[in-house]
Amino acid sequence: MRPAPAPRESVSPLRQLADVLYRRPNLYLALLLVPPLLWFGVVYLGSLLGLLWQSFYTFDDFTMAVTPELTLANLKALFQPANFDIILRTLAMAIAVTIASAALAFPIAYHMARYTSGKTKAFFYIAVMLPMWASYIVKAYAWTLLLAKGGVAQWFLEALHLQPLLQFVLGIPGVGGSTLSTSHLGRFGVFVYIWLPFMILPIQAALERLPPSLLQASADLGATPWQTFRTVVLPLSVPGIAAGSIFTFSLTLGDFIVPQLIGPPGYFIGSMVYAQQGAIGNMPMAAAFTLVPIALIAVYLSIVKRLGAFDAL
Amino acid sequence: MHSERASWGLRIAAWGGLLFLHFPILIILIYAFSTEDAAFSFPPQGFTLRWFAVTFARPDVLEAIRLSLQVAALATLIAMVLGTLAAAALYRRDFFGKEGVSLLLILPIALPGIITGLALLAAFKQLGIEPGVFTIVVGHATFCVVIVYNNVIARFRRTSYSLIEASMDLGADGWQTFRYIILPNLSSALLAGGMLAFALSFDEIIVTTFTAGHEKTLPIWLLNQLARPRDVPVTNVVAMLVMLATMLPILIAYYLTKGGEGVAGSGK
Numbered sequence: 001m002r003p004a005p006a007p008r009e010s011v012s013p014l015r016q017l018a019d020v021l022y023r024r025p026n027l028y029l030a031l032l033l034v035p036p037l038l039w040f041g042v043v044y045l046g047s048l049l050g051l052l053w054q055s056f057y058t059f060d061d062f063t064m065a066v067t068p069e070l071t072l073a074n075l076k077a078l079f080q081p082a083n084f085d086i087i088l089r090t091l092a093m094a095i096a097v098t099i100a101s102a103a104l105a106f107p108i109a110y111h112m113a114r115y116t117s118g119k120t121k122a123f124f125y126i127a128v129m130l131p132m133w134a135s136y137i138v139k140a141y142a143w144t145l146l147l148a149k150g151g152v153a154q155w156f157l158e159a160l161h162l163q164p165l166l167q168f169v170l171g172i173p174g175v176g177g178s179t180l181s182t183s184h185l186g187r188f189g190v191f192v193y194i195w196l197p198f199m200i201l202p203i204q205a206a207l208e209r210l211p212p213s214l215l216q217a218s219a220d221l222g223a224t225p226w227q228t229f230r231t232v233v234l235p236l237s238v239p240g241i242a243a244g245s246i247f248t249f250s251l252t253l254g255d256f257i258v259p260q261l262i263g264p265p266g267y268f269i270g271s272m273v274y275a276q277q278g279a280i281g282n283m284p285m286a287a288a289f290t291l292v293p294i295a296l297i298a299v300y301l302s303i304v305k306r307l308g309a310f311d312a313l
Numbered sequence: 314m315h316s317e318r319a320s321w322g323l324r325i326a327a328w329g330g331l332l333f334l335h336f337p338i339l340i341i342l343i344y345a346f347s348t349e350d351a352a353f354s355f356p357p358q359g360f361t362l363r364w365f366a367v368t369f370a371r372p373d374v375l376e377a378i379r380l381s382l383q384v385a386a387l388a389t390l391i392a393m394v395l396g397t398l399a400a401a402a403l404y405r406r407d408f409f410g411k412e413g414v415s416l417l418l419i420l421p422i423a424l425p426g427i428i429t430g431l432a433l434l435a436a437f438k439q440l441g442i443e444p445g446v447f448t449i450v451v452g453h454a455t456f457c458v459v460i461v462y463n464n465v466i467a468r469f470r471r472t473s474y475s476l477i478e479a480s481m482d483l484g485a486d487g488w489q490t491f492r493y494i495i496l497p498n499l500s501s502a503l504l505a506g507g508m509l510a511f512a513l514s515f516d517e518i519i520v521t522t523f524t525a526g527h528e529k530t531l532p533i534w535l536l537n538q539l540a541r542p543r544d545v546p547v548t549n550v551v552a553m554l555v556m557l558a559t560m561l562p563i564l565i566a567y568y569l570t571k572g573g574e575g576v577a578g579s580g581k
Contacts, residue, residue: 018487025406032402033414036395036458040417044455047436048420048428054435104330111327115319124331126567131334133509133563135516135555137532141539142337142552145344152340155356196334246423254425257518261539270427274522283435290428297424 055287064281074288083272087292090269094252097191098199101248102241104192105199109240110233112200113207128204132197140261143190147181147262154180177264187263194258195251199244206240207233242309249300253293269293338556345553350546364546374551377534384446384530385514388453392510393503395454396461404469421456429455430523437524444526452524453517457510464506464570465499472498505566512562516555531555 021028058069077083112124131139146152157166170176170183177183210233218228256270267275269292276286301309319327348359368374399418403411421429433452437444476498480490518532525533535555538548 014488015486022481022487029402029406029408032398036399036402036418037414039395039455039458040414040420043436043451044421044429044432045417047432050439051428051432051435104333107323107326108330111319111323115323124327126564127331128334129563129567130560131338133512133559134338135532135552135559137516137518137535138341138552138556138559139337141535141548142341144539145340146337193333193337196330200330250423250425254427254519256427257536270425270519273427273431277431277434277523283438286431287435290431293425294428 051287051290054284055291057284057287059282059284066281066283074284075291077285078288078292083289086267086269086272089266090253091296093188093191093268094249096188097195097252098245098248100188100192101196101199102203102245104196105203105244106237106241109200109203109207109237112204113210114212128197128200132201136194137257139194140190140258143186143193144181144261147179147186149179149181181262182264184263187259190258190262191252191255195248198247198251199241202243203237203240206237206243210236239308239311242304242307246301246304246309250293250297253296341549341552341556344549347546347549350544364550368547368550371547373529373534374547377529377531378554380446380528381515381531384449384453385511387450388457388514389507389510391450391454392457392461393507396458396506396510397465397499397503399458400462400466400469404466405474418459418462422459426456426517426519427523430520433520434523444524445528448524448526449521449528449530452520453514456517456520457514460510460513461503461506464502464509468499468502468570501569505569508562508566508569512559516559 021031054066055074056070056072058067058071058073059065060067078087108124108128112121112128116124148154157163166180169185170178170180175183175185177186180186214232214236215228218232219225223231254270256268256274259266259268259271269289273286273289276282276289304310343357345364346360346362347357348361348363349357399414403415430452433448433455434444437448442448472495476494477490480494485493516532518530518536521530521533522536529537531551532555535548535551538544538551
């Protein structure tokens with residue numbers, strides 16, 4: 001950092017402008033804020049509100065035309081059994097994926113926070129960050145390779161002589177399917193894989209703030225490791241779990257690529273939105289479907305806010 | 314501090330979790346070199362570099378790479394400007410609606426991509442804008458801003474304000490202070506944020522499917538390949554390249570912001 005040269009005699013217009021801005025901090029603030037606000041307040045928020053508004057437009061099934069006559073028909077249609085099934089299916093998957101991610105993420109996060117330091121911690125951190133940022137579509141593609149007939153998963157199961165177990169699991173209704181790559185289980189596994197790192201890092205951050213003296217105190221007071229875990233570690237990590245669950249829940253709720261590539265046929269909210277606006281051309285119904293994740297996420301955020309998720313983000 | 318050792322169960326669960334996270338990535342790296350040209354069989358029969366040559370002779374692949382690079386570069390540029398402006402405005406000042414502004418910046422990554430994508434598509438349709446490179450860039454820039462913003466505001470918060478006051482006391486005006494004090498301080502955070510934004514844009518598919526029209530970015534090209542599994546080897550090579558293109562910026566960004574909090578971990 002070298003000291004800036006200060007010209008004495010001639011006061012350049014640039015400098016005059018800088019001085020004006022320095023004397024009027026509010027003008028300076030306004031100038032800084034205008035470009036991002038134009039982009040986000042006008043372009044982005046405007047588009048969002050426009051979309052919400054369109055969910056009240058009328059779609060004519062016969063002419064396939066959208067007219068700006070306001071109606072509640074689209075919102076009512078969401079509660080038709082066929083559409084409501086889609087919503088329930090997506091919601092159930094989002095909840096299952098969130099619970100499984102938390103269960104898988106916890107040991108990794110706990111080990112990272114408590115038993116690693118220096119180089120090992122950095123290694124773990126990068127080892128979680130890399131799969132998190134690695135291309136989403138390629139990760140989904142990798143799983144189609146893994147689960148395909150004659151693919152890696154099958155090879156492992158054969159090598160371990162576990163096919164009977166696989167057949168049994170695939171036979172369970174609501175979980176299985178005809179093959180791994182067309183089963184609910186397969187889709188669930190891919191979702192958990194893709195969103196798992198988003199759960200690990202917030203839990204790790206929450207556990208990082210847990211003072212080791214608390215654990216020592218708990219042990220001194222005669223608690224078994226399991227009691228310490230249940231009554232000290234777990235409650236204090238709830239904000240981290242809640243923060244991570246925002247990602248796993250919201251990302252699963254809106255996804256339409258994974259359901260398209262892996263798992264049994266049947267729409268998810270995301271694939272329904274995509275089909276409605278694309279193949280069918282029913283933008284009002286697509287817009288109405290986007291209200292579902294918005295509403296669910298709003299409810300979800302208000303729940304996890306009470307659990308302290310926002311302080312752990 | 315950490316004198317006790319982790320129990321075997323915990324260690325196996327933690328390392329097993331890491332293995333689970335990396336195994337599919339490893340598979341992609343292996344299959345790109347597989348000699349077979351149709352099946353997914355495992356273990357691979359042999360290894361070859363032939364498919365790389367085949368891939369780079371394909372005009373559709375090259376065109377998709379070019380488009381993705383172009384979009385990512387433009388979106389990153391916009392995100393760096395807007396993200397830095399927003400960070401500079403928000404980090405020390407308190408004003409009415411400040412919470413609202415920061416919420417607005419996060420919204421594009423907090424809401425599912427289908428909502429952002431569909432909202433932008435609906436707006437473009439209403440305004441009569443044809444989907445194309447411009448609309449893809451608008452969509453990408455919208456969710457990339459917050460990445461740059463997070464990195465830059467974290468750096469602002471760690472930079473002592475007395476540096477800026479000292480510069481002013483020594484007679485520098487606002488421009489000089491920006492040029493010689495603020496910018497050098499921000500540079501690595503800006504670069505890291507830019508890298509992450511680039512990786513995010515390069516890989517984005519959900520918003521892109523809505524705003525791309527007939528244009529094919531590399532992820533969309535890949536998705537189309539999966540629906541029609543014709544030339545598997547070319548798909549495998551492209552998958553590996555995309556994987557590397559998104560992972561390397563993360564490593565670089567990590568080293569650029571090492572020792573600081575508030576780096577990329579705040580989510581895509």
